[in-house]
Amino acid sequence: MARIGLNGWMHIVLGPAPEPAPGSSSGPSGPSGQDRRPERPGHSGQWLPVLVDDGRIESLSPVTAAALPDLVRVLPGRLGVNPEAVRWVFASVTRDYRPLLEAGVEIGRCWDLSLCQRILTTAATNTSTGPAGTTVGTPTGTTPTGTPYSPTVPVPVLEPEPWATEPPAARVDQGTFFDLPPTNRRGHDTPTTPELANELVAQLDAVSGSRHRHRLKLLLAAESQGALIAAEILHEGLPWRRDLHERMLAEVLGPRPAEGQRPRLLQELAEDIAVTLGVPGLNPDSPQDLLRGLNLAGIRVASTRAWDLKGWAAEGGADSQRRAGLISGVLEYKRLYRLWTANGWHWLDEWVRDGRFHPAYSVGGVVTGRWAAHGGGAMQIPAAVRDAVRADPGHLLTVADASQVEPRILAAMSGDRALAEAGSGHDLYLAVAEQGRRAGSELGERSRAKVALLGAMYGATTGDSAALMPHLRRLFPEAIGLLERAARRGEEGGQVSTWLGRTSPPAAPEWLEVTGNVSTAEAEARARTVRRSAGRFTRNFVIQGTAAEWALCWMGEIRRRLRVGGADGVPMQTRLVFFVHDEVVLHGPAEEAPTVHQIVTEAAQAAGRLLFGVAPVEFPLSISAAESYAAAH
DNA sequence: TGAGATCGCCAC
DNA sequence: AAACGTGGCGATCTCA
Numbered sequence: 107m108a109r110i111g112l113n114g115w116m117h118i119v120l121g122p123a124p125e126p127a128p129g130s131s132s133g134p135s136g137p138s139g140q141d142r143r144p145e146r147p148g149h150s151g152q153w154l155p156v157l158v159d160d161g162r163i164e165s166l167s168p169v170t171a172a173a174l175p176d177l178v179r180v181l182p183g184r185l186g187v188n189p190e191a192v193r194w195v196f197a198s199v200t201r202d203y204r205p206l207l208e209a210g211v212e213i214g215r216c217w218d219l220s221l222c223q224r225i226l227t228t229a230a231t232n233t234s235t236g237p238a239g240t241t242v243g244t245p246t247g248t249t250p251t252g253t254p255y256s257p258t259v260p261v262p263v264l265e266p267e268p269w270a271t272e273p274p275a276a277r278v279d280q281g282t283f284f285d286l287p288p289t290n291r292r293g294h295d296t297p298t299t300p301e302l303a304n305e306l307v308a309q310l311d312a313v314s315g316s317r318h319r320h321r322l323k324l325l326l327a328a329e330s331q332g333a334l335i336a337a338e339i340l341h342e343g344l345p346w347r348r349d350l351h352e353r354m355l356a357e358v359l360g361p362r363p364a365e366g367q368r369p370r371l372l373q374e375l376a377e378d379i380a381v382t383l384g385v386p387g388l389n390p391d392s393p394q395d396l397l398r399g400l401n402l403a404g405i406r407v408a409s410t411r412a413w414d415l416k417g418w419a420a421e422g423g424a425d426s427q428r429r430a431g432l433i434s435g436v437l438e439y440k441r442l443y444r445l446w447t448a449n450g451w452h453w454l455d456e457w458v459r460d461g462r463f464h465p466a467y468s469v470g471g472v473v474t475g476r477w478a479a480h481g482g483g484a485m486q487i488p489a490a491v492r493d494a495v496r497a498d499p500g501h502l503l504t505v506a507d508a509s510q511v512e513p514r515i516l517a518a519m520s521g522d523r524a525l526a527e528a529g530s531g532h533d534l535y536l537a538v539a540e541q542g543r544r545a546g547s548e549l550g551e552r553s554r555a556k557v558a559l560l561g562a563m564y565g566a567t568t569g570d571s572a573a574l575m576p577h578l579r580r581l582f583p584e585a586i587g588l589l590e591r592a593a594r595r596g597e598e599g600g601q602v603s604t605w606l607g608r609t610s611p612p613a614a615p616e617w618l619e620v621t622g623n624v625s626t627a628e629a630e631a632r633a634r635t636v637r638r639s640a641g642r643f644t645r646n647f648v649i650q651g652t653a654a655e656w657a658l659c660w661m662g663e664i665r666r667r668l669r670v671g672g673a674d675g676v677p678m679q680t681r682l683v684f685f686v687h688d689e690v691v692l693h694g695p696a697e698e699a700p701t702v703h704q705i706v707t708e709a710a711q712a713a714g715r716l717l718f719g720v721a722p723v724e725f726p727l728s729i730s731a732a733e734s735y736a737a738a739h
Numbered sequence: 740t741g742a743g744a745t746c747g748c749c750a751c
Numbered sequence: 752a753a754a755c756g757t758g759g760c761g762a763t764c765t766c767a
Contacts, residue, residue: 392763393746408752411747444748447761472757476751483759486750564755571755646756650751687751687757 115193116159117217118181119306120202121299123154123168154299155181158195163303175209190214195306197296198264199333200469207341214669218330219302220261221470222309225326225608229316230255232601232609255312258305259297265468265480318607324716325606328658329470335661335682336467336477343462344495344683345503345693348454351494355450359442362451372442379435390439405432412440448483449491457482463495465684474651475608475658476687485686495691495735502699504680505738506706506729508660508688510534513559514725515653518718519605522584529723535559538581547577562589563649565642589645596644597637604651605717610644652717656725657688659716663709664690672701691735699731 152168155177169177182189192215196202199218206213297305313322355362360370368376380388383403389395396410407414415437419429457463463482471478479485487495497503513534517525528537535556542549549555554570558578561571579586592602599613599621620636623629661682668678680694680702692702710725732738 394764409746414752440748444761448749474757476757478758480759483749486748486759488749561755566755568754642756650757689751 114191115215116182116185116187116191117157117193117195117306119156119158119195119299119303120153120174120178121156121197121296121302123152124298124300153177156299156303157185158303158306161307163300163307165300171205175206175211178206178211178213193217195219195302197261197302199330200337201264203334203337204341207337212338213334215327216330216334217306217309217326218333218469219305219309220263221329221333222326223257223261223305224263224470225329226255226309226312227257228609228611229322229603229607230312231612232603255308258308259301261296261302261305264296265466316607321606324659325604325608325655328606328655328662329475331662331665332469332477332658335665335685336469338665339682339685340464340466342681342683342693343459343464344691345461345498345501346458346463347461347494347496348458350496351449351454351458351491352451354491354493355445359446359450369442369446372439372446375435375439375442379439382432382435390436391443396436400433400436403432405429410436412437445488445490449488453482467685472654473611474647475604475654476650477654477685484684487686489736489739492739493734493736497693497696497733500696501693502696502731502733503683503735503738504692504694504699504702504706504729504731505735506690506692506710506727507739508657508710509726509728511653511656511688511725512563512649513538514723515605515656516559516563516585516588516649518714518721518723519648519652520582520585520588521721522582522588525582525585526722531724532726541581542577545577545581547581549574549577549581562586563646565593565638565645567638588648592648593641593645596647597641599640600644602644602648604648604655606652606655608651608655610647610651613640653688656713656717657685659713660709660725661685661690663712663716664692664706667705667709668702672698678702678705696731703729703731 152170153174154168155166157164157166166181178194182192192213194213194215195217196219198220199216203213203216296302309326313319313326316322352362355369359372363369367373376388376390379390380386380399383399383405385399385402388399393410397407400407400410400415405415405418407418415433419426419433422429463484465479465484466481467484468478468480470476471480477485495503509532510529513525514529516522517529517534524541525538528534528541531537533552536552538555538559539550539552542555549558554574557571558574560566561569562575562578566572575586595602596610599617601610601612603609617636621633623633665682668680668682671677678694678698678701680692680698682690683693684691690706692706694702706729707727710727714721714723714725730738
C-alpha cells in the first residue's frame, strides 16, 4: 500500500545517525570522538534515514556513507512509493547530494533545510501586514495562528569544498571520501537526523500557517530544487576547450611568460605607453603610477578608469583624434591585462579539469535570492573567452537568454495593465516607446523608454532616466507606485518581500541612531544618504528578487521536463551546465536539440504561470543551439 | 608581513 | 565627479 506523505510527498530525511547511548553495544565507532558536542548528541559516522509522514516520525536502519547511494536507489521501492513522489530532505543539498552524484544516483525532489531555514527566519522578522501587492510582495512574518517561525535547531548553510582544493586522497581513494561522516572538513557538523526531522516539521508547519502558503511553499520548493541543480551543474561542468583558450591567449598576449613576468605583447604595450606619455619606467599596473603619468602628460583625468579616459578624449573637440591616440595604448593595455589576470593561464590551471569548468554556485547567496558563485568567477565569464566553451563531438550547446525579465516581472507583480500589455510581446521597451509616442510623451524612442524603466527599477535620481520618471508614472501608475512604495519602506527602515515571500534583511542595529541624528547639517545629510540608499535597495530588491524566483522556477521546470523526457517518454541525456541570472546553457546530443529548444521555451511560460497564474505577460527567450557558446549569442 | 581597504573591471 | 541595483575577483595600496 502506498503511503501518502505531507503535502502529498513522502519525506525521507537523511542525516547523521545519533551516537548510540553509552553502554549500548551496537553501532560502529565512527571518527566522531573529537567533534562530539556536549550540548547535543554527537553522530556515529553513519547516515540515518527517517520517514516523516503525516506527523509520524519513523527511524529506519542506519547505513554507512558508502552504502548511502544504494539506499537512495532502493528505498522508495522497498517502501512501495514511486521514487518521484519522494522528497529527500537534507541539511544541505549542496554538500550532501555530491557523493550521491559521484556514485551515479540522481534524485527527483528535495528539501534543503538550511536554505529554507534562512528564508523562513528572515521572513519571521518582517512585520509588514498588508496583503500582497499593497505593501509590496508577500508579507509572511506572522501567521493566522499567531505562531511565527523560529528554528528548532540551527542548520548552517554549508558549501562543498572548492573543486580546485579537493585533497588528492579523496579523489584517488573514493573509499576515503565516502567514509567521511556528514561533516565537512572545516569542522562544521549538522544536527542529527531526528533533530533535522523535527526541524522539517517546524518548517512545514510554518509554511502551512503562513498567510501566503502557496507562494511560500513554491519558494521553498524552488530554492531546494535550485540547490539540486547547482550541485548537478558543479558535477557535470561546462565543456571547456583548453587548447582553444590557450591559442587565443597566445594570439593576443604572446606565449605564456615565466612566472612573475608579463606576457610579451603586454610588456611591449607597457613600454609604448611609457614612451607615448614621456614617463620612463611608468608601471601601468599601478593606478597611482598611471594616474601620475597621465597627468604629467597633460591628460587631466581624476581616475584611470577606461570610462573616464574615453570621456577625456571625447570632450577634446577638434583635438579628440590626437587625444584618442594618446590613450589608445592605455585602453588596450587595460583590456589585455584584465584578460591575463582574470582568465589567463592561471585561471585555466586552477579551474578547468578534464575539459570541464565546474562552476561552484552559492544558491541564494545574494540577499535578493540571486545565485552567487565563489571561485572561478562563474557569474562573470567574459565574452572574450566564451569561444572556448564548445560542445563535445556530436553534441550541441543550447543557450537561452530571457529577454527583459525585470520589467516583465514588474508588470506582472504590479498588475499594471498598460505595462503588462507592453510586456505581452517580444520587445517590451519598443512597446513602451510606442505607448509613449501615442501619449505624446518624451518616452517615444526605444532607448529612452529603456533608460527610463531601468532607472525606475534602480532608483535613479539624476540624468535622463530621472527626468523621464513623471512620464513613466503617468503611463504606468501601478507599476511605478509599487516601486515607490518599496522605496518608501526602505527609507523608513522597514522590510519588503518578493512575490513569493523572500524578505529583505532588517535594518542594521544602528539604523535609528544614524537616521535619527539631525544634530548637525552633516549628520542630517548623512541620514538622508543612508535613507535613500536603503530605499534604492528595497526598490530593487522586490524586482531583482522576484526575477530570481522566476529564474529558479524556469530552471526547475527545465530540469523536470528533461527528466520526463520527450514524446517517447525517455529521459533526455541533455543536462543543464551553466546559469547566470536570466540565462541557461544546456549541453547534450545534437539530435535532442530541437526537443530541448521546446522544453526550455515551454518552461519559461510555465514559470510565469507558476508565479503569476494566467497573467498577460510573456517571458520570451532568445535561444539558439550551437557548437560554441560565443556563436550562440 | 599580513589583513583589510580600495581600485577597476567583469557579469547580469 | 558621480550617477543607478546585485555581486566576484585580482592587483595594488595602506597601515599596524
